[in-house]
Amino acid sequence: MNEIYLGGSFIEMGESLDVNNPFNGAFIDRCGKAGQKEIDKAIVLAQQAGAELMKLASVQRYEILHGISNGLLNERKRLAELLAGECAKPLRYAMGEIDRAADTFQVAAEESKRLPREYIALDWTAAGKGKEGWVRYFPAGIVVAITPFNFPLNLVAHKVAPAIAAGCPIILKPASAAPLCSLELAKIIDQTALPKGAFSVLPCDRHVGDFLIADSRVAVLSFTGSPEVGWAMKERAGKKKVVLELGGNAGVLIAGDADLDHAVNRCLMGGFAYSGQVCIHVQRIFVVNGLFEAFCERFLSRVKALKYGDPLDENTEISCMIDEKNAVRVETWVERAITGGARLLQGGRRDGTYYPPTVLTGTNRTMEVNGEEVFGPVVVVEKVDSISEGIRHLNDTRFGLQAGLFTFDMRSIRKAFEEVEVGGLIINDVPTFRVDHMPYGGIKDSGFGREGVKYAIRDYMEAKILVL
């Protein structure tokens, strides 16, 4: 079924996209590929739906979003298996993603009743005597969402759910590697009372997607993906508002007073869950002096024990990467680091699309495994002398998404909160921590703007003041 979801209709395309399981190459399903004509049509339909969408009462938006949330939970098992298959994500994590996406839609349902509104006195000076102001936030217009393969449902939800809450039509270009979950979402949304035209899913090639970026009828461009692609988009976005959720080389700092077992546990998850193909994957671990040896020992023994296998097997902890190209890239980066003087503590031998959990030490920021976004199952562990030195290392990068700090000392926590250059600092947990209603996004090269439903909603809206 070469389908796309074009403004309320599932339609057949001439061209199609095959989706195979990266773990075993098995064919899963195919979908259609949109062309420029479909893009144009989606925009026209979105414009038409916009007026209708803006008129929906809160109770209607709530029912639509709540209905989507329930729709996802009703098909939890089936969707998780589809998701696990199309992106080789171990089933346990795939199940978690369905739940989180359902949460994201439910949070948006609730926030749709609580859109920002202000009522302000204007008589602060004589010029405003007798006047008051009411500020409502109106939908900014059409949102274009471009999403990556690694969370093919929840990162889509983080754009679609706030757009509906805000009253914006939304056109989605899903990742070509993993478009099927988006089309499943379209089926669920199609069953709700969302005005037809307000949502489209258009799998397409990048050059076709570029029409979405350039089109002046689009008001907001929300992109999650790689820094290079994202920043380039910003320059071509014209008058659009732009939100970029990019990646980084997230670091964690383990202080001398840390709970070591807890830190090891969390770093294992943060470093290797979904083979590190996560924007806030733990890539750099800095351990304060005294704890370094103990940390490495325990961490490495746990890394070795990670269970590799079929993503659809419930016991699998780590599976293959999304494709061989990326596995090769990671392999190259690790080899270059070793050539450059880094020491391999664990892992490091690629097998097709599989790259094993790998730990290095003795790296520096000029090596890609340290300074670039590795987006694979590679972690560097380095010793530092103090919290201050650790913070310097955390900051010694062009990225700034999230960071972790394991300590109980309030002075270190406050110092780090002031000094670590990130969008989120997680105490006693890894940077990989995220709950879906918190403000989330990076500074420096890691992003532009914040998501987290309520925060995304704000970016999709425009303030209008009524002065009376």
Added chain:
Amino acid sequence: MNEIYLGGSFIEMGESLDVNNPFNGAFIDRCGKAGQKEIDKAIVLAQQAGAELMKLASVQRYEILHGISNGLLNERKRLAELLAGECAKPLRYAMGEIDRAADTFQVAAEESKRLPREYIALDWTAAGKGKEGWVRYFPAGIVVAITPFNFPLNLVAHKVAPAIAAGCPIILKPASAAPLCSLELAKIIDQTALPKGAFSVLPCDRHVGDFLIADSRVAVLSFTGSPEVGWAMKERAGKKKVVLELGGNAGVLIAGDADLDHAVNRCLMGGFAYSGQVCIHVQRIFVVNGLFEAFCERFLSRVKALKYGDPLDENTEISCMIDEKNAVRVETWVERAITGGARLLQGGRRDGTYYPPTVLTGTNRTMEVNGEEVFGPVVVVEKVDSISEGIRHLNDTRFGLQAGLFTFDMRSIRKAFEEVEVGGLIINDVPTFRVDHMPYGGIKDSGFGREGVKYAIRDYMEAKILVL
């Protein structure tokens, strides 16, 4: 000059109140004593001023309040000396109080432009489709303020400033022991554009003051003073809103990881500034095991060194109490504690109105020095085994105003925040800490409601929703 300030006029009374310096008995000045007739007149004038007051634009409220703030600073020195004299407060603290009162009025000036207002969607259910709500807070009506001697300017400011910001007329009954600062404040306010009638200062006997409490034309009763008096007022307050800022036996807990010198410094200030005649005076110090001896040694040596003298001498650190009756009461309580088994570590010998800085240990909650509000220069120091035990001790009282905790450990801080039964928990400082815009007030027997300008304003206003 037997004057009172009655709704915009300074008028002579037949009966007068002499104010003497508690330190040397010297006559300072006298003021008039209001009777029931004046109370009635003040209420009538306040009612009339109310309508005018409600119509003031933000810019006018701001100018009035900002003008009062400036007026206080312009006379800082003179007012501080008057204040120091009338309540025997060492000049350094009296100067600080003028500054804080000026801040309190400035904060109120700023908040008067930011009164709470809400603009809400009402279409959460079908019944509200097409409707929106605007919530404005309107002045509740006449506020009656009854204030104590110990901060005869800033505790007055904490009621007068928010009342003006909220648009409420206010009638003040100042402490009989220290009414002069209130009348000076009236002179400053009288120079502003505050509508006449909106402010009265009525020094009077308690039985006359009772008419204010009972009068049904009064909307809000805001009292700062002793728990017994306060709670009794609440029962006689009829339909009024009531705010009670009462006292307590504030405790501080010093953990094993505390910065000892810092803790000693702050406990010295918290324990003996203005002879402990402060609602959030440090009365109970709990020190975790290992630090107990060291703390006592350093603390006692510092207590011994406190410089006693004339409040008007800039070098004086501690002076006499407000009157002999209270000094005798404290003496009796200390003696009873010693009889009951407490050990006197320092101080304990009264000389007229002077009671010296006193430290006891081995007390328990059945002794007044521990379980009641001592409101004098007496501190008990006790050893505890753990943070948990310390928290139990902090809570083992019918009071709950503020508490202090000296530690850097985030686990202890969070535990204490959850468990200590107070309105404010101060980390690495004494419970005596207060800045004038923070929410301030107690739970249990220590109070009802919160002050802190913005918080007080809310209690002086009533929400009204416009549904459209």
Added chain:
Amino acid sequence: MNEIYLGGSFIEMGESLDVNNPFNGAFIDRCGKAGQKEIDKAIVLAQQAGAELMKLASVQRYEILHGISNGLLNERKRLAELLAGECAKPLRYAMGEIDRAADTFQVAAEESKRLPREYIALDWTAAGKGKEGWVRYFPAGIVVAITPFNFPLNLVAHKVAPAIAAGCPIILKPASAAPLCSLELAKIIDQTALPKGAFSVLPCDRHVGDFLIADSRVAVLSFTGSPEVGWAMKERAGKKKVVLELGGNAGVLIAGDADLDHAVNRCLMGGFAYSGQVCIHVQRIFVVNGLFEAFCERFLSRVKALKYGDPLDENTEISCMIDEKNAVRVETWVERAITGGARLLQGGRRDGTYYPPTVLTGTNRTMEVNGEEVFGPVVVVEKVDSISEGIRHLNDTRFGLQAGLFTFDMRSIRKAFEEVEVGGLIINDVPTFRVDHMPYGGIKDSGFGREGVKYAIRDYMEAKILVL
């Protein structure tokens, strides 16, 4: 089954309360009557549950409250019939009440994740340099709820739902005339994960209920009912926080530019729905000059057509009153008004518990039908010369709950918003309008505090600041 719900258990009582259908006297069911012993036990169990309740994560509170909401909807039909029977409320309104109660719980579910929290800078003066403040609101303690017969489910929901959201245990004394819905609610709540002890339903006599009012272990008293009973409670409430939702004689003003048909429609509903046994029942209608005759004509013809009958009949628009005592009271008030000079335009002849829809004119505030809360199917219609005169009439009463204004003129709307002394002013609708998340409550003799889930939650909590 002589049951009450005592802190998590349904237990048999010796004494019982029979509940009969006021329309035909048919026995519906009976429940137990609690005594002083049960009250004490409920308080002890509530105290124990308090600690557990305070520790619940948001997700747990949400699940409990959302579960109750669903539970009500799942039994919508059965509950509506029970409710219609026990208080003779026409089924159409009874169905609406179940839906609203479900909404109230759902709103509370959502608000339980959004409890007030503040993070404030404290360095506004030098004294606060380097310090910050975090304000969390903690549950105040045990809430006692006393509720009336007229909305035996939703007015209960307005106390129980915010209490659970806030983390407060709650003890409910339902109306003796209509306790069965509360016990049904208890069955639903009992199926959730709410800690046992956190909720009790104690039908009892007023003198037994008085123990709840007096008990010092109770932190909050929330009462909905008659003004006399409410204000008397406040005086006996000791140190408790008190919320009073009392009644009034709500007025509506119809301006010369009003949409007459719409106004007639809404006044019909506001005046006679549930026989006017509603706190915000339209009791006084003021019509500006030119429209008076036309309004009366259309209104009276609609009043005449109201369909009387069995509350369980879906076609019934108006049924009997709650009991004969009240019907007789209304009869007496109408007769006295007529004796005093009022003119009867419609209705006025009682038949047992039934009192017909009645319209009077020529009344004044000294007549009970105008100046007191009639709480029955009686409306007075009076002519006024202008908006200003109409506002004077609206305000010419000791009550101030809600008012309505039919006009499209922004000047009149703003004037009325400033001047009408009420908690809520409803434009182009009757004062009877309420959606469950809006701030709701009266001023003057009509109440103390606000409900509306979020607003009620605030009254059930105490601010605690952490200064760091």
Added chain:
Amino acid sequence: MNEIYLGGSFIEMGESLDVNNPFNGAFIDRCGKAGQKEIDKAIVLAQQAGAELMKLASVQRYEILHGISNGLLNERKRLAELLAGECAKPLRYAMGEIDRAADTFQVAAEESKRLPREYIALDWTAAGKGKEGWVRYFPAGIVVAITPFNFPLNLVAHKVAPAIAAGCPIILKPASAAPLCSLELAKIIDQTALPKGAFSVLPCDRHVGDFLIADSRVAVLSFTGSPEVGWAMKERAGKKKVVLELGGNAGVLIAGDADLDHAVNRCLMGGFAYSGQVCIHVQRIFVVNGLFEAFCERFLSRVKALKYGDPLDENTEISCMIDEKNAVRVETWVERAITGGARLLQGGRRDGTYYPPTVLTGTNRTMEVNGEEVFGPVVVVEKVDSISEGIRHLNDTRFGLQAGLFTFDMRSIRKAFEEVEVGGLIINDVPTFRVDHMPYGGIKDSGFGREGVKYAIRDYMEAKILVL
């Protein structure tokens, strides 16, 4: 004195810029012209000052900003005359601008104590149990401000004041036509405790200014000026946040029930104050049918009476334009409109830099006087049949800054609030209305982001969440 203000020092430049009075060509003063070297130096100094700036306590930021506000008021007369001279703004408006700039700094002083901070529960799902979040907003980095000639002080204040409040260093490129006020501001700021380096004023040519736009060390670009320049900047801004306050062709709609005299008064001010060289100048007036003739008659008689003269004369109501180039441009546009079929009702004959108050009718959106930003003393007046048609006309443009609506009918007001595509809708006043703390900014081609101190502050900051 060929000076610029470079990061805390007034330094002499080789190249200079002469500033002459546009009214009579008289030389006023000269200032220096910065080159690329100075730009680089200013950025380096700003970076250094950034760390210091971020550490300032609220009380320090307040004192700096409050000090600037006072500094402006202290030199009110002198500054107004300088301003009037350098941009030919009639003195009455120049005085008003000094006052407004002082207000803008005072508002920023107050807001610097109230920077956004959030404290949120994170336990909405099981994954966040036991965790809480604190969101602080940190300064984003260096702000570059580029400002126009027409409000050479207050539009500068709208960028400098929020930058200081937010803790961002700021580099200002003032309009070449009117740089002197900025340098006066620098003198005032130089006297405060603002860390040296945190503020620079760099008059320069546009190609030099381009280095500021391109530099990657700059975090925020805030531009006020023409749409063409602004939108082009956005495309070259790289990773910066961009705020654009551009212009428009603001419209006003006069309904049939409008207060005609009031509307005429306000349209006169909005249309011709400062020769219409105002972003929210009234350019298009739409009058509903019945009022059209009456409006035109009264309006034209008032326009004729406007007093032309020397900007420094207190009686002058209208003076010349900023330069002859612009006067010629306006002349051409008016001529083209007439050629295209428009009818000249008043004005239209240029004299050097003076262009007289001009009124046209019979225009359409293809004429520049209607469809482009005229930025001169030209107003078009058109008749419409209804509110709906009027709204269509208001929206029939690529701009959307502010609009005015004269009516008292709530239905029209709400309809317009929903439908008029602008950032601000002013009821019973012209779009020219602005008080400095209200959210201000346009949609469509009129801008990107909002100013208004608090709103600008938000754009100069980045959220950082601490998860604990």
